[in-house]
Every structure is written in C-alpha cells, then in structure tokens.
Amino acid sequence: xxxxxxxxxxxxxxxxxxxxxxxxxxxxxxxxxxxxxxxxxxxxxxxxxxxxxxxxxxxxxxxxxxxxxxxxxxxxxxxxxxxxxxxxxxxxxxxxxxxxxxxxxxxxxxxxxxxxxxxxxxxxxxxxxxxxxxxxxxxxxxxxxxxxxxxxxxxxxxxxxxxxxxxxxxxxxxxxxxxxxxxxxxxxxxxxxxxxxxxxxxxxxxxxxxxxxxxxxxxxxxxxxxxxxxxxxxxxxxxxxxxxxxxxxxxxxxxxxxxxxxxxxxxxxxxxxxxxxxxxxxxxxxxxxxxxxxxxxxxxxxxxxxxxxxxxxxxxxxxxxxxxxxxxxxxxxxxxxxxxxxxxxxxxxx
Amino acid sequence: xxxxxxxxxxxxxxxxxxxxxxxxxxxxxxxxxxxxxxxxxxxxxxxxxxxxxxxxxxxxxxxxxxxxxxxxxxxxxxxxxxxxxxxxxxxxxxxxxxxxxxxxxxxxxxxxxxxxxxxxxxxxxxxxxxxxxxxxxxxxxxxxxxxxxxxxxxxxxxxxxxxxxxxxxxxxxxxxxxxxxxxxxxxxxxxxxxxxxxxxxxxxxxxxxxxxxxxxxxxxxxxxxxxxxxxxxxxxxxxxxxxxxxxxxxxxxxxxxxxxxxxxxxxxxxxxxxx
Numbered sequence: 001x002x003x004x005x006x007x008x009x010x011x012x013x014x015x016x017x018x019x020x021x022x023x024x025x026x027x028x029x030x031x032x033x034x035x036x037x038x039x040x041x042x043x044x045x046x047x048x049x050x051x052x053x054x055x056x057x058x059x060x061x062x063x064x065x066x067x068x069x070x071x072x073x074x075x076x077x078x079x080x081x082x083x084x085x086x087x088x089x090x091x092x093x094x095x096x097x098x099x100x101x102x103x104x105x106x107x108x109x110x111x112x113x114x115x116x117x118x119x120x121x122x123x124x125x126x127x128x129x130x131x132x133x134x135x136x137x138x139x140x141x142x143x144x145x146x147x148x149x150x151x152x153x154x155x156x157x158x159x160x161x162x163x164x165x166x167x168x169x170x171x172x173x174x175x176x177x178x179x180x181x182x183x184x185x186x187x188x189x190x191x192x193x194x195x196x197x198x199x200x201x202x203x204x205x206x207x208x209x210x211x212x213x214x215x216x217x218x219x220x221x222x223x224x225x226x227x228x229x230x231x232x233x234x235x236x237x238x239x240x241x242x243x244x245x246x247x248x249x250x251x252x253x254x255x256x257x258x259x260x261x262x263x264x265x266x267x268x269x270x271x272x273x274x275x276x277x278x279x280x281x282x283x284x285x286x287x288x289x290x291x292x293x294x295x296x297x298x299x300x301x302x303x304x305x306x307x308x309x310x311x312x313x314x315x316x317x318x319x320x321x322x323x324x325x326x327x328x329x330x331x332x333x334x335x336x337x338x339x340x341x342x343x344x345x346x347x348x349x350x
Numbered sequence: 351x352x353x354x355x356x357x358x359x360x361x362x363x364x365x366x367x368x369x370x371x372x373x374x375x376x377x378x379x380x381x382x383x384x385x386x387x388x389x390x391x392x393x394x395x396x397x398x399x400x401x402x403x404x405x406x407x408x409x410x411x412x413x414x415x416x417x418x419x420x421x422x423x424x425x426x427x428x429x430x431x432x433x434x435x436x437x438x439x440x441x442x443x444x445x446x447x448x449x450x451x452x453x454x455x456x457x458x459x460x461x462x463x464x465x466x467x468x469x470x471x472x473x474x475x476x477x478x479x480x481x482x483x484x485x486x487x488x489x490x491x492x493x494x495x496x497x498x499x500x501x502x503x504x505x506x507x508x509x510x511x512x513x514x515x516x517x518x519x520x521x522x523x524x525x526x527x528x529x530x531x532x533x534x535x536x537x538x539x540x541x542x543x544x545x546x547x548x549x550x551x552x553x554x555x556x557x558x559x560x561x562x563x564x565x566x567x568x569x570x571x572x573x574x575x576x577x578x579x580x581x582x583x584x585x586x587x588x589x590x591x592x593x594x595x596x597x598x599x600x601x602x603x604x605x606x607x608x609x610x611x612x613x614x615x616x617x618x619x620x621x622x623x624x625x
Contacts (some may be wrong), residue, residue: 060593071351086385159490164575167591206493206575215463216575219470220490341592342404349404349411349579 015086025048026169026270028076029062031055031257033128034278034289042286043277049270059083066092071264075271077124077271081256082329083113084124086128094263096272098122100264102279105301109254109323116258125261127278130285131326132169133252135228135245146224149177149250152197157224161204164227167344173226174200176250176328182327183328190339200226201347217348219242232253232312234294254326256298281305288314369568371606378599387596397577397598409604415495419502421520425511426503430554435512435518447515451508458505462572465501466492469573501573502563509562517551518544553619554614560612565605568576574619581605 004045024047028034032055040051056062059080066074066091079087086095103111103125116124134146139161152161156298163170163215171190174197180189201207205222214232218240225232229252233243259278263272277283284302288295289310296314297303303316315322332340378396380389386523399405434446455462462580469491476488491497525547567582576583581601588598611622 058590061590064589064593064595106353124388162575171618182400199401202509205490206577208493208575209464212466212575216470216493221470334382338382338592338594341587345579345584346404348576348583349407 001321004087019303024267026051026075027269028053028079028274029056029065029080029262032292033287033295034078035288036286036292039283039290042238042282042293043274046106046277047270047273051350059086059113061093063087063090066090068260072266074262075110075265075267077258077262078127078257078259079124080329081112081126081129081258082262082331084092084258085118086113087260088118088123090260091263093260093267094268096122096125096275100272100276101125102299102301105281106298107296107300107319107323109334110256110266110296110298112256112258115256116260117333118176124258124281125275125296126256127259127284128295129161129254129298130231131229131245131247131252131255131322132164132166132173132227132255133229133247134247135225135233135244136245137220137223137240138241138244139218140220140223143244143246146246147248149173149248152224152226153196153203155203158203159205160223161200162222162225163200163204164213164225165207165209166227168332169202170227171197171254171329171340171344172253172327175299176252176327179250182253182330185330185332185336185340187339189221190336190343194343196349197343197347198273203348207348229255229295230314231295235314247322251324252326254323254328256293256328285310286300352419364464370457371619374599375603377596380596380599381598383471385593388458395597397572398597399600399604404579405601408579408581409608411495411578412564413608415498415502415580416439416560419499419563420559422499422503423495423506423510423559424552424556427507427555428514431511431514431518439464447512450511453504454455454508458597459568459572462501462569465504469497469500473613492573494577495574497575501569502566505569506559506563508518510552510559511557513558514548517548520622521547549619553609553616557612557616557620559607 004059026049030053034040036054036065040053043049044051052214054065056065057301062077062079065088066077067250073233077087077093078122084093093278102113107129110126110129112126113122116122116126126334134144134149134152136143141157145156151157151224162183171185171193174193175182175185175189178193178196180193185193204226206212207218208216210232213225214236217228218236230291233245236243260273261275265271278301280304281299284297284299285305288297288302288306294314296316297317306314306316309318330340368495376389377387378389379391381391381392381394382625399409430450430481434450435444438446456534471488471490471492472488476485491500516600517568521544525543526539529543534542565582567586568577569581570580570583574580579587582605585598585601587603588601589596
C-alpha cells in the first residue's frame with residue numbers, strides 16, 4: 001500500500017526534476033548588444049541555464065523596471081557606467097567580489113573605479129566602451145573638415161547632418177566644441193550651450209535613434225552623424241567601407257557600460273558567473289562584435305580573441321590616443337539633468 | 351444571471367482601465383523633487399503643458415498630423431472600398447479585401463523602416479521620379495512630416511477600407527435604383543443617398559483612425575526623424591528619459607481628453623455596429 005502511494009509521488013518528483021520549466025533561469029536587464037545569441041549561447045551551454053534578457057533604453061526606464069519588480073525577479077543589470085552610483089544609491093546593485101574580476105587586464109582608463117565603486121566597495125564592472133563623436137561617409141564629406149566641430153555649423157554641410165537622439169553625449173559634444181569640459185557643465189554653463197545646440201539642429205536634417213541614424217548614413221540620407229562613433233558604423237563596415245569615424249580636435253565623449261548583480265537576486269552565484277563570463281576575454285570579444293552594435297571591450301586581453309579585421313574596425317591600435325582625447329559623459333544631478341532634457345526637448349521641437 | 355454574465359467584463363474593465371486611469375490621474379497631480387515623485391494636488395504639470403510652448407506645440411503637431419491623416423485616409427479609402435463593394439465580382443471580393451489589407455501582416459515597426467528606405471534620397475520614389483525626368487534633384491521626403499503622414503495613411507487606408515466596405519455592402523441596391531428612377535444622376539445619387547447612408551461607417555473608421563493616429567509615437571519617431579515632436583513622443587521622453595512620471599501622466603490625461611472631445615464631436619454619426 002505504501003509502495004503504491006510512493007510510486008506516483010516519485011513519478012511526480014521525477015517529472016518536476018526533468019521538466020524544462022524547472023530548469024534554472026537567469027533574468028538580465030540589458031542593452032541590445034547582449035541579446036546576440038552568439039554572446040549568450042556559450043554561457044547557457046556551459047551552465048545549463050536559460051538566460052532571459054529584457055532590453056531597456058535609458059537609465060530612468062531601467063531603474064523604474066527594477067523599482068516596480070518583485071525582489072529577486074532580476075539577477076543581472078547592464079547600466080551606463082556613469083549611472084552606477086545612481087543605481088547603488090537606489091539600492092539596486094549588490095556588492096561584487098573585486099578579487100574575482102579581471103580588472104588588471106583592462107585598459108586602465110576604463111576600469112573606472114570612481115564610477116563602479118561606492119564607499120570602497122565594487123558594485124559593477126566596466127564591460128564595453130566606445131566613443132560618441134562624429135561618424136561620416138568619407139566619399140561625401142572632406143575628412144579634414146571632420147577634425148573640427150566648427151565645420152558642422154559652417155553652412156557647408158547644412159541638411160546633410162543627422163544627430164544621434166541622446167541628449168547627454170550630444171550636449172557633451174556641443175560643450176567640447178565650445179571649450180567646456182563635460183565635467184564643467186553646470187546650470188550656468190548650460191545656458192551658453194543652447195545657442196550652439198540650436199545652430200547644430202538648424203544645420204541638421206534629423207535627430208534619430210540608433211537604427212534610423214545607421215539607415216540614414218548607410219543610404220546617403222545624411223553624410224554625417226553627430227554623436228556617432230564605432231558603435232554606429234562598425235556593424236555596417238562590411239557593406240559600407242566608406243563609412244568612417246573620427247575624434248575631432250576638440251575631443252569626443254567616451255561612453256562606457258557596466259554590468260553588475262542586482263541586489264536581492266535569488267541566485268547571486270550564477271549571476272556573478274554571468275558577469276565573469278561577460279568580462280572574460282571570450283565574452284568580451286563576443287560582446288565587442290555583437291550584432292546590435294560594436295564597441296571596444298574593456299578587457300584588453302579580448303584582443304587575442306578578435307580577428308585582425310575586427311581589431312582594425314575597432315581601431316584597436318589607436319585606442320591610447322583616443323582614450324587621451326576623450327572625456328566622460330556629463331554626470332548631471334537631478335536638477336541639471338532636468339534642465340538638459342528640457343533644452344533637448346526644446347531643440348527637438350525647434 | 352445578467353450581472354453574472356457581464357461581471358467578468360466589468361471586473362476586467364475596472365482592473366485594467368478604471369483603476370489604472372484613476373492612478374494615472376492622481377499621479378498627474380504629483381510633482382518631482384529631484385528624482386523623487388512627491389504626491390499631492392499640484393496642478394503645475396497641467397499649467398506647464400498649456401503655458402510651455404514646446405509642450406503646446408507638440409499637442410498642436412499631433413492634432414495637425416492626425417487631422418490630415420484622417421482626411422486623406424478617408425478620401426483614399428472610400429473609392430477603394432466602393433470599387434471592391436460595387437465593381438469587383440462578389441466571388442473575388444474576399445480576395446480583393448485580403449490584398450487590400452495584406453500590409454497589415456507585416457510588423458508595424460518593420461513597415462515604418464521600410465518606408466524610410468522607400469522615401470529616402472536614394473529610395474524607390476526619388477529614383478522613379480528622377481528617371482522619369484519629373485524632378486532634377488531628389489526630394490526631401492524622409493525625416494519630414496510628409497513621411498510621417500505617408501506612413502500613417504498607408505496603414506489607416508487599410509483600416510478605413512474595411513470599415514467603409516462593411517458599410518457599403520449593407521446598402522440595398524434599391525436605394526440607387528430608386529434615386530435613378532427619380533431622375534438623379536450618379537453624382538447626385540452618391541451625394542444625397544449613398545454618402546449619407548454610409549456616413550456612420552466612415553465616421554466610425556475616421557474616429558478609430560483619429561484615436562490610433564494621435565496616440566502613436568513609432569511612426570513620427572522613425573519616419574519623422576524627430577523633425578518635430580508629437581504628444582506621444584513627448585510622453586515617451588518623460589517616461590523613458592526623464593523618469594518624470596507625473597508630467598507623463600498629465601500629458602496622457604490631456605491626450606485622453608482630446609480623444610474624448612473627438613468622440614463627442616463625432617458621436618452623432620458613430621455606429622460601431624456598422625464596423
């Protein structure tokens with residue numbers, strides 16, 4: 001009798017173990033470059049797990065998703081490196097064991113301890129970086145002109161310019177063009193940037209998201225994209241070798257994205273393994289050449305896993321010079337952020 | 351028994367419309383302090399919407415685009431629906447309708463990006479006009495309001511064709527015959543008999559077009575190239591970028607108010623049962 005009773009229970013237990021619905025899953029809130037199966041599949045195969053990925057755009061939207069989720073719902077977060085502190089202040093990120101992260105192999109400039117650490121504790125690690133600068137079609141514009149931001153509003157390229165639709169890097173670039181460092185953008189200096197921003201808008205044809213900006217540049221709709229960079233043109237390089245990018249003499253902006261484990265994750269060990277995979281040379285090479293957009297890997301050892309052509313497209317050998325000339329994104333407080341966005345909105349509806 | 355049958359629908363509406371709407375209205379009277387939402391009764395968001403030219407212009411842009419799209423779509427869809435209803439043999443009408451709505455089967459976003467390529471400087475439209483010698487220089491269509499309107503019209507002509515067709519086939523041919531017997535010409539028959547009788551279907555389709563068009567941000571975003579902002583784009587900016595949910599809620603309430611006004615303006619002719 002007892003035997004009869006245990007049989008169904010055993011069968012049920014076996015079913016529970018065998019059922020795919022009980023397989024371990026990792027939930028990651030990411031940017032679109034992480035959704036490339038070529039990046040995720042090796043991790044899933046190695047650990048026998050499913051990685052559920054949700055894309056988001058804009059830190060505000062990402063943090064809002066976390067705020068509205070149940071504790072433990074998310075395991076991994078990819079976030080703009082300059083916004084890590086904001087996420088830590090909101091209690092969204094867990095501390096990472098710094099000794100398990102290969103930051104010694106990173107390009108020194110992108111370790112960004114001042115951004116990824118709070119009160120001496122590491123909460124995120126840089127995974128990818130690149131530049132918001134000027135992308136262009138070298139057969140349609142004079143590459144020498146692209147070395148000077150003043151050329152953009154000189155009248156020579158009116159109606160042939162696209163602007164990347166993200167206020168932080170573009171306002172940062174406008175600031176550099178006016179001789180203002182991104183770290184020095186304040187409520188006072190912001191006022192002086194309005195006129196040059198509006199002048200840039202007047203000279204441009206459109207303000208576009210990533211895909212539209214790529215399409216416009218690839219189809220000849222525009223010849224220049226302000227705010228572009230390797231992330232915009234590298235993925236198009238095979239079909240459009242005429243597309244190029246440069247950092248003008250006034251400088252460019254360096255973007256960087258970080259990855260961390262979400263506070264309250266029910267599987268912090270697996271989440272940490274995912275972070276470690278992403279910053280490993282193999283993960284870094286795959287992330288750098290993601291089908292969504294390319295960018296430089298933070299881990300310099302990823303260079304060994306990239307082909308010569310891929311390193312050329314990423315301008316691997318020019319990184320020391322580029323890193324010297326690039327500044328970080330502006331990091332506005334709430335009031336300055338609101339003022340910057342209001343100025344951006346006004347520019348859009350000019 | 352009756353209440354039992356409608357209870358699920360009532361509960362659904364209460365849970366997924368009434369309650370969220372009430373929460374949105376309440377949130378629209380909150381304000382931001384830094385990055386924190388401070389609840390209360392502050393009409394500041396509404397005052398800003400109607401005094402800040404950037405916001406007001408977004409509302410006006412949305413209204414202008416929506417009215418133009420609705421009128422153009424009706425003008426194009428009516429003859430198409432009439433041809434399918436009166437000229438295409440009955441046995442082919444289903445196929446004709448299927449072909450008319452075929453573009454519906456494509457993803458909305460993909461279709462918008464496809465239009466971007468078609469309308470571009472090196473796109474099909476410009477290449478055709480250039481090769482025909484009709485223009486000397488490529489037209490600037492992509493990333494303009496014209497592109498937004500074209501993208502919308504392409505979508506809504508399909509919708510309106512369906513609603514107007516559904517109305518037209520319900521008309522007895524005896525109306526036209528009676529008008530002809532009384533000496534009316536074809537134009538007079540259409541003007542004084544067919545059009546008034548099909549007006550409910552036209553207005554219903556036009557109202558649906560108005561509602562869907564004024565609330566859409568994807569088409570202006572992709573095809574308009576951010577050449578100007580519409581109200582839904584402004585709402586998305588407040589939500590996705592600023593995290594200013596109170597202002598986004600207030601803008602959404604204004605958007606709903608505009609739709610409600612459109613409903614009252616057209617309610618005399620609205621006949622959803624004709625769709």
